[in-house]
Amino acid sequence: MTIYRxxxxxxxxxxxxxxxxxxxxxxxxxxxxxxxxxxxxxHVYDARTKHLVATARGVHNFSLGVLADGPDWCRYAAEHGLRFLSNEHWDDDREGYDWLLEGRQTRDRTRHCYGHAFVLLAGARATQAGIPGGRAELERAFDVLEERFWEPDHELYADQATPDWELSAYRGQNANMHACEALLAAYEATGDERYLERSYTIADRFTREVTAATDGLLWEHYTAEWEPDLSYNEDSPRHQFRPPGYQPGHHAEWAKLLAVLADHRSEEWLLERARDLFDAAVELGWDDEHGGLYYTVDADGEPIVADKYGWVHTEAIGASALLSRHDESYGSWYDRLWEYSLEHLRNPRYGNWYERLTREHERDGPNHGPAVEPGYHPLTNCWLAMRALEAEPTAFE
Structure with missing residues (x-):
């Protein structure tokens, strides 16, 4: 049996x-x-920049290390990061989390729902791991999300605000997906039904209602009234955070979240829609010539950006692991994704994952920047695959 099984x-x-x-x-x-x-x-290429998402993901990662009986230093590392997140990223005067710091000095106070969602996720995993202060951070982040970003008329979260909480008109898929993920983790950490209810509402509203306007596919960008903005950034196909087109990776990521939700809710549509979204991810996104999943595609599956991103493949691995518990055919995709990733996307010397390769698997640059994902995607989905094996000892066999 191969190692990833x-x-x-x-x-x-x-x-x-x-x-x-x-x-x-x-x-x-x-x-x-x-x-x-x-x-x-x-090697460290930037020792000063502190990005809210990177800090929160670090707390999440080391908390997962505690939960997975990892090295003893995981607890210290999680506690170390949570103290900084609580004390330095938090703006007590405006009651929100600052986006970017230079050392301890704030460089950007823009309020991002995406960033606050990751603080909620960090607090949830820290709570599960028994890290002091985790529950308080979870509750504080949730309160900000509810008071500042939640829009009851649309039953989804707004995306971005000024430091003094003036909301922008942009609405986005990504912030709501990660809010759903964080709320699920908060429920698993506390057993508090309000987190599960909110995550279910977001999933239902977005993956079934909003996507009806785009034939069930997940568009990324919306107006303030949650109408698809199909021309958004069409002149910037390589925009780092808000590219145009459909993202196979986000289809797989939503499939994963719906499969996790199905562990806690009995509605049949959750697994049905999870299968639909995973199937769409691989049907639209798989590169038959070079292997791997494209980054962005049009509605017919023609690549817009054909690059291969590490996070896309780890999310598809997590989704296929969970879905294989219900339908063994997804185990074939689990194998295929791991085989591709181990050959191309995982650093063979150190075991970390590359951020991005070209379609032909060349590295086109060092991928340096302040907005990094320090191991969050591979750690999360390895952990989910381990959970799948523990829940079903015969999974993938």
């Missing part, structure tokens, strides 16, 4: 990612994390 093999993959970041990511001078490690050899 065993708990031991998945644990090895999981620990490799943690080991890539620790201890170099621990900022003992300023606090928090140094998240900007070069994906090729691990």
């Amino acid at each position: 065993t708990r031991a093999g998945l644990r090895h993959q999981f620990r490799d990612v943690l080991n890539f970041y620790y201890p170099d990511c621990i900022d003992t001078a300023v606090g928090g994390y140094v998240a900007q490690l070069d994906e090729r050899d691990g």
